[in-house]
Amino acid sequence: DSGVTQTPKHLITATGQRVTLRCSPRSGDLSVYWYQQSLDQGLQFLIQYYNGEERAKGNILERFSAQQFPDLHSELNLSSLELGDSALYFCASSDNEALNEQYFGPGTRLTVT
Amino acid sequence: GEDVEQSLFLSVREGDSSVINCTYTDSSSTYLYWYKQEPGAGLQLLTYIFSNMDMKQDQRLTVLLNKKDKHLSLRIADTQTGDSAIYFCAESTSQAGTALIFGKGTTLSVSS
Numbered sequence: 001d002s003g004v005t006q007t008p009k010h011l012i013t014a015t016g017q018r019v020t021l022r023c024s025p026r027s028g029d030l031s032v033y034w035y036q037q038s039l040d041q042g043l044q045f046l047i048q049y050y051n052g053e054e055r056a057k058g059n060i061l062e063r064f065s066a067q068q069f070p071d072l073h074s075e076l077n078l079s080s081l082e083l084g085d086s087a088l089y090f091c092a093s094s095d096n097e098a099l100n101e102q103y104f105g106p107g108t109r110l111t112v113t
Numbered sequence: 114g115e116d117v118e119q120s121l122f123l124s125v126r127e128g129d130s131s132v133i134n135c136t137y138t139d140s141s142s143t144y145l146y147w148y149k150q151e152p153g154a155g156l157q158l159l160t161y162i163f164s165n166m167d168m169k170q171d172q173r174l175t176v177l178l179n180k181k182d183k184h185l186s187l188r189i190a191d192t193q194t195g196d197s198a199i200y201f202c203a204e205s206t207s208q209a210g211t212a213l214i215f216g217k218g219t220t221l222s223v224s225s
Contacts, residue, residue: 043213100213104155
């Protein structure tokens with residue numbers, strides 16, 4: 001158990017809908033990262049937050065957004081969903097940007113039908 | 114650019130050593146990591162190596178880094194059936210900032 005929690009575990013929704021994925025980092029970790037894992041693209045970095053502020057952006061679509069709250073939990077919002085958004089979404093947290101040890105949650109499996 | 118390559122599949126017998134290989138292209142890599150993903154689970158950080166090191170040993174795991182050839186390997190001694198999983202190589206580079214760049218993963222199958 002990494003100490004990172006994610007909810008929900010599974011999510012099934014229809015095209016065009018909007019969903020919110022939630023992540024709670026390990027106690028004391030200020031950084032939260034979001035990754036998408038799909039069969040064709042592998043693991044892709046989406047976005048990072050550090051202590052409530054956006055720190056880095058990767059291959060995140062404009063239909064996707066994220067935020068980190070004062071209690072350090074984070075939410076990833078996915079809107080206007082398409083079939084191709086079906087994937088595993090992982091959250092990771094870290095307490096040391098220099099060493100960059102990232103601890104991953106169990107993931108949320110999103111299925112868009 | 115950043116690219117991490119791994120072979121897709123490795124099959125070994127229980128008790129043998131496994132060697133999983135990885136190559137990367139970005140010479141600005143600062144740290145390199147090995148993660149393990151079991152079916153239906155998240156990624157578990159196994160070990161990491163700083164880019165100025167050649168080798169790191171941690172119990173049954175040995176990481177070798179050849180910076181000149183940009184080649185990283187993970188050796189698992191006395192491989193067990195519980196080691197069956199997907200193993201991901203990842204790099205942290207100054208260009209990518211704090212994002213980890215992952216390979217596609219190597220599926221290790223251990224037969225008894």
